[in-house]
Amino acid sequence: MLPPSKLPVRKPLHLHDKKLKVLEKKAFEIRKDLIEMLVEAGSGHSAGPLGMADIFTALYFHVLVHHPKKPDWKLRDRLILSNGHIVPIRYTTMAHAGYFPKQWLNSLRKMGSPLQGHPEHHWLPSLETTSGPLGEGLSQAAGIAYAGRMDGSPWRVYCCTGDGELDEGQCWEAFQFAGDNKLSNLTFIIDRNNIQIDGKTEDVLPLEPLADKLAAFNLHVIRCAGNDIKDFVRAVEEAHATTDKCSVIIASTIPGYGVSFMENDYHWHGMVPKKGAEERQALKDLRTLWGRIQSEHE
Amino acid sequence: MATKKQEKGLNPHMFLARNIFDTKNLKQIPTRDGYGDGVTEAGKTNKNIVVLCCDLTESTRSETFKKAFPDQFIQMGIAEQALASIGAGLSLAGKVPFISSYAAFSPGRNWEQIRTTVALQNSNVKIAGAHAGLSVGPDGATHQMLEDIALMRVMPNMTVEVPCDYFETKKTTIAGAKMIGPFYFRFARAASPVFTTQKTPFKIGKAEIFRFGSDVTFVAAGPVLYEALMAAEQLSKEHGIEARVINAHSIKPFDTKTLIQAAKETGAIVTIEEAQVSGGLAGVVCETLSLTCPVPVERVGVQDTFGESGEPNQLLEAHGLTSPFIALAAIRAIDRKHGRSMTTIPAHITAAEEKKQTLRKLTFEKAIRKKF
Numbered sequence: 112m113l114p115p116s117k118l119p120v121r122k123p124l125h126l127h128d129k130k131l132k133v134l135e136k137k138a139f140e141i142r143k144d145l146i147e148m149l150v151e152a153g154s155g156h157s158a159g160p161l162g163m164a165d166i167f168t169a170l171y172f173h174v175l176v177h178h179p180k181k182p183d184w185k186l187r188d189r190l191i192l193s194n195g196h197i198v199p200i201r202y203t204t205m206a207h208a209g210y211f212p213k214q215w216l217n218s219l220r221k222m223g224s225p226l227q228g229h230p231e232h233h234w235l236p237s238l239e240t241t242s243g244p245l246g247e248g249l250s251q252a253a254g255i256a257y258a259g260r261m262d263g264s265p266w267r268v269y270c271c272t273g274d275g276e277l278d279e280g281q282c283w284e285a286f287q288f289a290g291d292n293k294l295s296n297l298t299f300i301i302d303r304n305n306i307q308i309d310g311k312t313e314d315v316l317p318l319e320p321l322a323d324k325l326a327a328f329n330l331h332v333i334r335c336a337g338n339d340i341k342d343f344v345r346a347v348e349e350a351h352a353t354t355d356k357c358s359v360i361i362a363s364t365i366p367g368y369g370v371s372f373m374e375n376d377y378h379w380h381g382m383v384p385k386k387g388a389e390e391r392q393a394l395k396d397l398r399t400l401w402g403r404i405q406s407e408h409e
Numbered sequence: 410m411a412t413k414k415q416e417k418g419l420n421p422h423m424f425l426a427r428n429i430f431d432t433k434n435l436k437q438i439p440t441r442d443g444y445g446d447g448v449t450e451a452g453k454t455n456k457n458i459v460v461l462c463c464d465l466t467e468s469t470r471s472e473t474f475k476k477a478f479p480d481q482f483i484q485m486g487i488a489e490q491a492l493a494s495i496g497a498g499l500s501l502a503g504k505v506p507f508i509s510s511y512a513a514f515s516p517g518r519n520w521e522q523i524r525t526t527v528a529l530q531n532s533n534v535k536i537a538g539a540h541a542g543l544s545v546g547p548d549g550a551t552h553q554m555l556e557d558i559a560l561m562r563v564m565p566n567m568t569v570e571v572p573c574d575y576f577e578t579k580k581t582t583i584a585g586a587k588m589i590g591p592f593y594f595r596f597a598r599a600a601s602p603v604f605t606t607q608k609t610p611f612k613i614g615k616a617e618i619f620r621f622g623s624d625v626t627f628v629a630a631g632p633v634l635y636e637a638l639m640a641a642e643q644l645s646k647e648h649g650i651e652a653r654v655i656n657a658h659s660i661k662p663f664d665t666k667t668l669i670q671a672a673k674e675t676g677a678i679v680t681i682e683e684a685q686v687s688g689g690l691a692g693v694v695c696e697t698l699s700l701t702c703p704v705p706v707e708r709v710g711v712q713d714t715f716g717e718s719g720e721p722n723q724l725l726e727a728h729g730l731t732s733p734f735i736a737l738a739a740i741r742a743i744d745r746k747h748g749r750s751m752t753t754i755p756a757h758i759t760a761a762e763e764k765k766q767t768l769r770k771l772t773f774e775k776a777i778r779k780k781f
Contacts, residue, residue, distance in 0.1 A: 144781070147781070148781075151776075151779075152547070153547075154546075154547050154548075155547070195551065212777070213781045214777040214778075214779070214780070214781050215777055216781050217776045217777055217779045217781050218772075218773050218776035218777050220547035220548075220549075220718045221547075221718065221719065221772050221773065221776050222717065222718060222719030222720070222723050222724070222727070222768050222769055222772040222773070223719075223768065223769025223770060223771075223772050223773035224718060224772075224773050224776065227549040227550070227717065227718045228547045228548040228549035228552075228718040229548060229549045229550075229551045229552065231549065231550060231551070231717075234717075241551065242551070243548070243549070243551030243552060244513060244514060244517075244518065244551055244552075245487055275464065275486075275487055276487065278464070278486035278487035278488045279487055279488060279489075280488060280490055280491065307464050307486075307487065308464050308465060308467075308468075309462075309464045309465070309466050309467075309484065315464060315484055315486050316484070316485070316486025316487075316488070381468075
């Protein structure tokens with residue numbers, strides 16, 4: 112066991128209204144930067160990253176015990192991104208958290224950039240793993256969590272995965288392993304946005320009844336609204352409180368959240384907004400909550 | 410043979426595009442379009458053809474077939490291992506399945522399923538590897554398949570084809586549908602020059618001489634074959650070196666006769682491929698020659714590294730796959746043939762590495778100079 116002074120401080124997660132407001136504002140800023148970054152890159156994925164902005168904000172600014180200036184700190188919580196294609200949201204959130212200068216966001220998908228099109232560990236070690244090909248992050252997360260438990264480590268492992276990704280058989284092999292080994296230090300977070308490249312998940316290869324399937328794999332299933340920071344934090348608290356099972360959070364998110372022409376449209380899975388009208392419209396939608404409030408720029 | 414009479418220049422019997430060196434006006438079409446159009450055309454005469462795809466219908470161009478024959482299209486979801494074995498099952502019941510995904514995942518992920526249920530069983534499955542090579546571009550290393558040629562070549566019963574442009578990919582697809590047995594072919598995402606024509610001869614197992622020459626031989630496969638032709642022109646103009654250019658689209662079975670003849674007549678070989686130099690085209694060339702007619706071989710391709718994000722043309726330069734680097738490799742091969750002294754590390758490799766570092770630095774610095 113580690114001496115108490117070496118243990119990271121895991122504060123209670125309970126969200127006060129004041130903190131919630133700060134996080135919500137942060138998520139908005141992150142979305143704005145995300146759009147600008149994607150426009151600059153000219154290719155990549157939009158819908159998934161936008162839908163996950165609230166969860167990434169909550170993770171990096173509330174849930175994770177981490178140290179942006181010391182990314183290799185041994186006692187950090189590990190965040191594994193299995194569906195690597197949504198990495199733009201991770202890059203943007205990490206820039207906001209202080210892992211690297213915000214200017215780097217201009218270099219996404221460009222040659223020589225640590226911000227590779229899909230996350231690559233050797234270009235940016237704070238990404239923890241390399242991903243893109245689907246299904247592999249879940250197994251790696253299970254391996255990391257298993258090692259953590261062997262050493263009695265205090266850190267936790269969180270693994271974000273897509274729902275389309277669950278088509279891969281490897282995901283279910285990882286679930287079997289995590290369920291069998293009761294990896295309570297590991298929390299899977301499923302981005303249940305109901306879309307994949309070719310269409311709606313339930314049209315391409317239906318996943319439902321997803322919660323029942325996961326429960327049958329001996330996992331503790333928690334549902335939450337993925338675009339509601341408070342609800343997501345509550346789900347994480349429940350996961351932390353579940354000590355006899357590995358938890359999986361099914362976070363129902365809205366793909367393309369906040370941008371009128373992207374929300375729930377699977378065509379935006381693998382496209383980015385173009386410079387000009389599309390970019391302006393997307394930013395305006397974000398600023399005005401689709402015109403429900405007046406933008407301060409107007 | 411024609412080679413005796415005409416010792417240099419393009420082979421007129423290959424019916425290459427008339428404006429082949431007019432780089433500005435030469436048509437550019439991605440080879441993946443050749444797959445979509447080819448499999449659709451094959452479907453018109455063979456009702457047993459089915460296309461399976463893993464959630465990448467548009468980008469693999471399986472969509473063309475799906476639109477024409479919706480009942481013969483099977484959506485697999487993102488499940489490449491099942492793709493291979495369900496494909497094998499379909500073939501055991503008389504269908505001719507084309508299993509399509511990105512080459513990184515099929516045959517990358519499902520290699521073992523292919524080994525047992527396709528190759529070992531000798532099932533009539535056609536494996537269409539999309540997004541092969543570096544030209545995938547910004548998606549980065551995870552999606553740039555460079556090891557597929559080597560992986561598939563070593564599998565018994567497997568036929569391996571690497572077509573060079575739109576027309577050849579279309580012909581490859583149609584030929585693959587006609588032949589019986591396991592068949593792998595790879596094609597790319599980016600648009601590339603269409604320098605062959607419908608009349609250009611194509612046969613599985615046969616290499617074609619696209620350009621005559623007697624000083625050195627370029628053995629190339631895939632869209633980079635165009636760069637080899639450009640390099641040959643450059644060498645002819647600038648150094649008076651006449652390079653023979655062989656289109657070695659058929660990796661397996663390999664046309665050893667054409668290769669050995671070239672080795673004997675030119676005495677120096679350069680292989681060019683958009684893949685790892687170990688095991689792939691360079692592998693088959695070196696193995697064949699060392700068993701029959703050992704001559705100096707230089708390998709142009711990815712030198713035991715992974716790819717990265719970048720524009721397709723940047724990446725091809727950074728890995729020394731464009732004509733200036735091929736020319737350097739040719740000069741070295743010729744120097745070796747004549748027993749001249751030379752650097753330990755080939756100049757085309759050092760030059761490409763320098764280019765890579767410069768491109769990385771300049772591109773990244775330019776990007777982050779902008780205020781965010």
